[in-house]
Amino acid sequence: MPVEGATPYTFTEHYADGETPRRIERALIEEAPVAIEINGLGYAVMMATPADLEDYALGFCLSEKLIASPAEFISADAAEVESGGWMLRVQLAASGAGPLLERARLRLAEGSCGLCGIESLEQVMRPLTPVSARLDIAPQAMFRAAEALGEMQVLGRVTRAAHAAALCQADGTIVLVREDVGRHNALDKLLGAAAHAALAISKHFIVLTARCSFELVQKAVIADCPLLVTISAASTLAVDQARAHGLRLVSLARKDSLLEA
Template identity: 55%
Template sequence: MPDLSARETRFTEIFAAGGSADIARALPVEAPVALEFNGIAYAVMMATPANLSDFVTGFAITERLVRSKADIAGIDIAETDKGWIARAQLVPEAAGPVMERARRRVSESSCGLCGIENLEHIARPLPRIAVPLGVEPQAVFAALGALGDHQPLGRRTAAVHAAAFCDLSGAILAAREDIGRHNALDKLIGALAARGIPAVDGFVLLTARCSYELVEKTVVAGARALATISAPTTLAIDRARQAGLALHVLTREDSLLRAM
């Protein structure tokens, strides 16, 4: 079966001291993935075309199109000459948000309120975490130290993000990779849903800066704590505080920052 996640490419390596050499490097595959729900085109994402069923499931959850994997009756993945098409069929009870999205898309073409509606979309309330999750720093350090063992594509290409779900001891229970940090997290959330692992029982670890979208996806998925290797944005901090999400950033093997 062909490798859908990486492709060998030839380069000429040129040395500062003089000379050159022909080498081959594995590059992560970047391809358009069209997402359809109940026959309605929803989005086209640039992604690594691996674990696409997990991607569709996680995307549907974090977009608040569905509440759980049980709302998805089936997923069909097809490759075309222009990219990939992922078609998800939602159960009738869950079709409302997709139909509303389609209705708005028609009106957005001429209403002149697109910017206002998008701002309202960003500012919509997040679910409030009722019981905060206490994560010991040593658990984050342990997970960070073990993360490399769960990044086969990252080791080959040095060009993708990883998202991992860890228990309170720092053991990694699931991990996914993608060229996009949002995609990697959606794939992880989909994998947890497929395996029946409650996100509420552990924390998410990301090889990315902490943007507000990653905070929101983590909260909507039901997780109560997030750790990232890079710094957060101001909006990420604000949204995490509003939701009660425990946030650890700039995580290193010997230190981290805990948001207050």
């Protein structure tokens, strides 16, 4: 059965024991440039899996703080372009024009070597509103969610190359999953899907298959997420930022152990 975001390719499989190579078909995760245009302004080009792009658009705008609430998000239209890749045209309410123009101006200072210029560095390390949400979540709920996530990773099971982000109830029940070739994109898609479904992030926790980086912590803080659980390890800056902003952070979530920062 075809899976959105995956395309079958044919390969020659070789074997260490010298067995005769054979031709096999394997599904690969789709990766494509997605040009994001917001209110007619070219904002960014992201490498992403072209699935659930309307969720991605809303989550991206929320994470970028271009809008304060989903009510300011009007529409998103995704179309594949002949030159390759996708165009994602987003329309925001007029109230988002100021933040949009300011962020677009700062993005002009970003180079391939990283963020350049003191203004851009200040923007990246900008102080965020601390997490206000509080949810009593026992470790057993985290174990339950982390173990259940594998069965819900449709794209991941087919390609073995997808990151996943899951929205979970306090008891560990998973209510939403989104996947992408990029871990940041998977989280943005989840945030957008939750907003479309009118599910408050503050009343849930999030599990990610990825290592926990600074950017993922930032997105979780902006979303007012009370708990972020990652399957892989966290970076130093991720832990520092989580502690500074009141985000409960758990990493290296395994079947029998986890680390709480």
